[in-house]
Amino acid sequence: MANFTPVSAAIGGALIGLSAVLLMLSTGRIAGVSGIFSGLLNLRSEDKGWRGAFIAGLILAPVIAGWIGYGMAQPKLPSNWAVIVAAGLLVGFGSRLGGGCTSGHGICGLGRLSPRSITATIVFMVTAVITVAVTHHVLGG
């Protein structure tokens, strides 16, 4: 547990919860990033305004953090492009089929004590843990 950062995790987590509550209180929408983003990809949907604004805020956050001296480091990703593409496809397809991702099910759904979201969160945590166990310890990647 050398890298455990409970204080920053608690502050960041509280902000994520606050964002989800404020979005619901103001616009009546669930802060599920996969749902918000996929609505932007659907050419027929007409409620793109709030979706685009939320995603713009999300992308602007590290830009503003950079202006005040807390720039974000480039994320460390696998060197194999095929793995990145496969992971992106699985995350995109799976989040739509399952009706949500870590934010929609993991934060908002759990916050509403939704049996659907509790199930989804347990399932994706388990398959993610197994995937990491296999890629890091069995295959030794």
Add this chain to the structure above:
Amino acid sequence: MWIIAPLVCGLIFGAGLLISGMVQPTKVLAFLDIFGAWDPSLAVVMVAALAVAVPGFILANRRSQPWLAPQYFWPGKAAIDLPLVTGAALFGIGWGLVGLCPGPALESLATLSPGVIVFVVAMAAGMVLHDGWQQSRLLAERDGRLARATDG
């Protein structure tokens, strides 16, 4: 000016991911790696988020209307079906492969990292693929019903 509200919510959400470190795939993978040097930070993020979200959603539920919209859009809670479980399982595999989920992936576009851009394009393709597949299934179902209806 209502558009300011979701923009600010996105900023707060992004700040939360940045401060907690969850925007970094290595931090997320360290939580999922329970057989390695386990880092429980993500669990603290979730508990703290829920400590705010649970009372916040109860408060929202008591109000008849949001501040800036005509109605609340609460998703259904009860139905646990095969698509939910299959979708969550596939999502978890993709998440575990690189440590990126939709929020941190979109936020990381700000770094202009080529890997992130490729991931987001693939993620968008996966979403479009799903919605197209769903659409064609619905149409096939409707055509099937029409065909049967003319049989008699």
